[in-house]
Structures are given as structure tokens and as C-alpha cells.
Amino acid sequence: MSGKDDYYNRSKQQGYRARSAYKLKQLDEEADLLAPGDTVVDLGAAPGGWLQVAAEAVGEGGTVVGVDLQRIEELDDHEVETIRGDMTEERTRHYLREAVGAGGADAVLSDMAPNMTGEYSLDHARSVHLARQALDTADELLAPGGDFVVKVFQGQDLDPFRDDVSESFQYVRTVSPPASRDSSSEVYLVAKGYTTSP
Ligand code: SAM
Numbered sequence: 001m002s003g004k005d006d007y008y009n010r011s012k013q014q015g016y017r018a019r020s021a022y023k024l025k026q027l028d029e030e031a032d033l034l035a036p037g038d039t040v041v042d043l044g045a046a047p048g049g050w051l052q053v054a055a056e057a058v059g060e061g062g063t064v065v066g067v068d069l070q071r072i073e074e075l076d077d078h079e080v081e082t083i084r085g086d087m088t089e090e091r092t093r094h095y096l097r098e099a100v101g102a103g104g105a106d107a108v109l110s111d112m113a114p115n116m117t118g119e120y121s122l123d124h125a126r127s128v129h130l131a132r133q134a135l136d137t138a139d140e141l142l143a144p145g146g147d148f149v150v151k152v153f154q155g156q157d158l159d160p161f162r163d164d165v166s167e168s169f170q171y172v173r174t175v176s177p178p179a180s181r182d183s184s185s186e187v188y189l190v191a192k193g194y195t196t197s198p
Pocket residue numbers: 017018020021043044045046047048049050051067068069070085086087088111112113114115130
């Protein structure tokens with residue numbers, strides 16, 4: 001059994017809904033994203049592995065809001081608000097703004113992924129489209145100094161997208177967490193320190 005399959009077994013043993021929970025744990029360890037009391041937005045949150053990790057990290061004094069096209073079953077151990085909707089639609093973004101409130105978010109996370117067609121360039125383009133929706137959402141919701149994490153499939157539009165992200169943050173790094181499968185073309189852009197000044 002490979003080390004990667006271990007993440008699936010660990011997620012079952014440790015009560016996480018998805019092995020992807022370990023990707024967020026690794027991103028958080030590397031980039032220090034989540035802190036007690038934070039307000040965290042999780043885009044593409046079903047079935048809820050990242051929601052569990054985020055809720056554990058922010059604790060009772062924090063707020064976690066998750067959005068997905070799919071219904072997200074309530075978490076047993078944590079209070080998390082979930083919205084069922086499409087992040088490409090203004091209606092969903094409206095509900096999300098209401099849920100986050102005037103204080104804004106400390107972190108906007110996106111693990112959104114398109115339905116895969118198997119056609120590399122199409123899947124890449126659709127992934128970048130979702131990532132741009134996430135960046136727009138981060139622009140709407142992040143408080144100054146906030147952080148943004150977004151999954152993108154590698155391809156020709158990744159560098160221009162990364163350049164656009166870097167315009168609004170102190171720095172951006174491209175991270176491949178060990179829990180990502182070897183066969184996956186996904187990377188995560190980790191952008192720290194949201195700033196509205198040029
Ligand atoms: N991070 C999640 C976890 O730990 O459980 C796994 C997320 S899964 C890889 C990607 C999710 O993105 C899917 O549940 C999918 O429904 C969602 N998604 C894709 N396009 C979306 C959109 N336009 N709006 C909202 N969610 C979307």
C-alpha cells in the first residue's frame with residue numbers, strides 16, 4: 001500500500017469525511033492559515049473534510065461557512081453554516097456575504113473542482129474559471145491581512161492567474177501538499193496578507 005492510500009485509511013480512522021482533510025492540514029502547517037477565533041469561508045466544501053479541519057482550528061469562538069453545489073450533511077461536533085449553491089451565481093455570493101457579515105473573513109479557501117471530462121485543456125480551463133470566481137469572492141469578503149487558498153489544475157492559464165492573485169496579496173506561493181495524489185495535476189496557490197493598496 002502506498003503512502004498516499006494511507007490518507008484514506010487515516011481519514012476513516014480519525015473521522016474525517018474526506019482524505020482531502022489532510023491537504024488542508026498540510027497547507028495550514030506550512031502557511032499558518034487558521035487560528036482560533038477566525039472567520040473562514042470554504043468554497044467547494046462537500047462532503048466536509050476541510051470544514052472539519054477549519055472548525056477544529058478556529059474553535060468555538062470562530063466562524064466557518066461552507067458553500068457547495070451539493071448538500072453538505074451537518075457536522076456532529078461543530079457548528080458550521082453551510083450554503084447550497086453555485087459560486088458562479090450572484091445569488092449564492094449574496095447569501096455568502098450575508099453569512100459572513102460586515103467583519104469580513106480572515107481566510108477564503110477554495111477546493112472547488114469542475115466535473116472532469118478527461119480532456120486536459122478543458123478541465124484546466126474550467127478549473128481556472130472556478131479559481132477566478134474564488135478570487136472574486138476573496139476580494140469581496142477578505143478583511144485586510146486575510147489569506148486566500150485556491151486549488152487550480154496546472155496548465156497554460158495558471159501563471160497569468162497567479163499574477164492576478166499576487167496583485168492583491170503580500171505574497172503568493174504554489175504548494176503541492178503531500179496528500180495530493182501523485183497522478184493529480186492540482187496545485188494550491190497560497191496567498192497571504194490581503195491588501196487593497198497597490
Ligand atoms: N474540500 C472538500 C472536502 O474536504 O470535503 C472536497 C471538495 S471536492 C474536491 C470539490 C467540490 O467543489 C465538489 O463538492 C463540487 O460540488 C464543488 N464545486 C464545483 N463547482 C462548484 C461551484 N460552481 N460552486 C460551488 N461548489 C462547486
